Amino acid sequence: MTYWLRQLFTRPREHFSSLIEVFVTAVFALLPLALAAIKYNYEKAGDNFVFDQIVRQAFGGGQLFLYSYALIGTIIWLSLVKWDRPATAPRRFFGFITIIGSLTLVYLLAIDPTLSSAKNYLIIEASYWAYASFLLINYLLLFYMNIDPPTPEDSLAAGTSRLIKTYRAQKDDAHGN
Numbered sequence: 001m002t003y004w005l006r007q008l009f010t011r012p013r014e015h016f017s018s019l020i021e022v023f024v025t026a027v028f029a030l031l032p033l034a035l036a037a038i039k040y041n042y043e044k045a046g047d048n049f050v051f052d053q054i055v056r057q058a059f060g061g062g063q064l065f066l067y068s069y070a071l072i073g074t075i076i077w078l079s080l081v082k083w084d085r086p087a088t089a090p091r092r093f094f095g096f097i098t099i100i101g102s103l104t105l106v107y108l109l110a111i112d113p114t115l116s117s118a119k120n121y122l123i124i125e126a127s128y129w130a131y132a133s134f135l136l137i138n139y140l141l142l143f144y145m146n147i148d149p150p151t152p153e154d155s156l157a158a159g160t161s162r163l164i165k166t167y168r169a170q171k172d173d174a175h176g177n
Contacts, residue, residue, distance in 0.1 A: 011147065018142035022135055029067060033059065064127035065108055071134040072102045078141040090144045094137050105130065 079095030
């Protein structure tokens with residue numbers, strides 16, 4: 001697992017590529033909602049509308065739960081199904097997290113599929129967090145798709161050096177050093 005964490009902090013090019021892909025996807029996905037809210041607010045308030053009104057109009061009914069649900073298929077594909085990349089620990093982990101999180105979304109969408117009556121502040125706030133979480137998972141999966149797992153030789157060399165260090169430490173402790 002340390003190999004995967006180390007890769008997370010040492011690969012700026014892969015981060016940039018993954019971030020751009022997620023950003024473009026999110027912008028084009030949310031653009032129709034934002035444009036509809038801008039048009040509606042402009043017709044109602046003229047030039048006096050503010051960005052906060054647009055956000056509340058576009059996403060204030062919990063609509064981001066629907067967008068979060070739309071990301072589940074992509075995340076499941078990247079984490080559990082995509083067969084041209086090795087099934088690594090991060091992929092399995094993010095797939096498991098997505099399945100657990102999607103159960104909550106399925107429950108909410110079963111209660112009100114259109115989320116037309118979402119007035120509770122916590123539900124609306126949760127929709128923002130759910131969408132951001134699924135975007136983050138999508139980003140991390142795209143990032144890890146660009147990284148090859150360690151070769152068997154690298155794993156064996158790392159394990160061998162750990163064993164040698166452990167042996168030497170135990171040998172020194174046995175001799176009272």
